[in-house]
Amino acid sequence: MDILGSLATGLLSALTPGNLFYVFLGVVIGTVIGVLPGLGPTASIALLLPATVGMEMVPSLILLAGIYYGAMYGGSTTSILVNIPGEAASVITCIDGYQMARQGRAGAALGMAAFGSFIGGTLGVVAVMLISPFLAEAALKFGAPEMFALLFFAFTCIGTLVGKSAARGLLMAVLGLLLGVVGTDDIHGVDRFTFGTLYLRDGIGLVPLAMGLFGLGEIFYNIEQREKTGSVLKVPKNLFPTREDWKRSFWPVVRGSGLGFGIGVLPGGMPAVASLMSYAVEKRVSKHPERFGEGAIEGVAGPETANNAATAGGFVPLLTLGIPTNSVLALLLAALMLHGVTPGPLLLLKWPHVFWGVIASMYVGNIMLLILNLPLIGIFVQLLRVPYAILSPLIIMFVLLGAYALNNSIADVFMTLCFGVLGYLLKRFAFEPAPLVLAFVLGPMMEVNLSKALIMFGTGNPLYFFTRPISGVLLALALAVLFSPLLRTLGKKLSPGS
């Protein structure tokens, strides 16, 4: 079936009353999560994951994906009106968005953020639809050595590109690998690092890990470092940008869409990275870079477009290769697996209704978000008037409830608490937890493919991986990514001026 025919089938599925309801529910929950500081999409999806187990596969994925891209829309609202990012991808919007609001141009900033998000998100979905079938077909030719090389490349990108320091990022990723080997070894059936406990034989669960690191960790950090929040600026009635605003935002939106999608496809290319890069590019190409930081609409349009395009881009490697590029997509991978679907090149062949249903729902969801965000922004902003002191204990309650409901087990509650403490410590000392979660998910796949490759080809020589063209190129790229920060560090040390 051609792409348009498949999309039409997907649209028919997404437009059924039941699925439309889940798209709506997903984008509303996502917007609320995006608006509220302190609860990001990772913790929220982890929280809802157990509840979706009993649902049918397509509606549950539509709901979870809606939360993810809905959060990207909602995050800009708090950045612009309160100068506090609702989630990480909107940090950069605070700079010019808040300045615009202070100058009485909150309407234009909110409107352009919504339109930019819509354009970036929609173009991103179009690109996912066009690229994915070809990538999936190419990936069908991958054997165990190629899969291992691809996963290793993803691992190095995640470790080195996420966060400020490659050494810290890679260390987090290695810790994630270590946590991933806990439990009974799939190949040999041997218990590893279970310390004799029955609970750990099944391995550490992704949901307690994600909810602890991103949910409780964030709350603990906020309890310790409570900062006074600014007052919420008024939402103006007119949210439509002027003609001049559109003229100035046109190229930032175009560039943001392309850049965001490109970054989103890469392992480690989180929406937050895309928005940051877009801001840097816009400032560099601008004829008036001095206006950035003073309320330049380009500083809102570019990043907000880029983070939504990156959100869509992340679905390409997830759905075609089974590789999540950020922690939210790692949870979506878990959701797919909970329903017995193995994401990867076979997804399009075996479960085309899942792929096209989710893609079509993203078109519908983006339109819903635009409709919701413009007239209803005032209602969402009211949520910011709920004091964080009330909200924070309620979030703790839901995290613990979600942890227990997963397997009706107190051990999961303890595990979530342990990862909450770890998440707090990581945030306290500026370590990025995302590489840990991603490596935790990729690690077992890496081990299985490495073992398969070594056993099947039985050469015992690691250089064998370099003799196969695809795995050779991927490993060479991975080594280049891995050693570039090390060489930079050495260069800095050896340079005469250092």
Add this chain to the structure above:
Amino acid sequence: MSRVDRGVGIAALLGAVLLAAAGWRLDPGTSKLPGPGFFPLLIAVAMGALGLWMLLRPGEGERSALPGSPRWKSLALALGSILGYAIVLQDLGYLISTFALLGVQLRWVEKQGWRTSLATAFIASAVSLVLFRGFLKVPLPVGILPLPKGW
């Protein structure tokens, strides 16, 4: 190099040694036929190398201590109350444990008034019980408080 980097670097090196020993005990096998300890051993090598990198690299000025006055007591209370919650949840039941947890969090961690704390704790624990046990049929622990039939 920051103090945090040095501490983490040393911890990573120690962890690598322990992990390598554990991997060896699990049987690493050979590169032709890897055993269950093979991958942990590779992780140990990577961890050791990164520990060294952390120790040798020049400081990049990352944040190692945060500004402001940390609210250590509130944090300890929040952690302690969650730990206590996990311990008593099965015996006392969801409603009482959650009410107590929220009460402590609101009154002493978040410094809310008695009335707000008790009312919010009661409403939130009761509504979540009705929602999750009553409607979603999640078997939350009943504990010492009797629940209506069919719940």
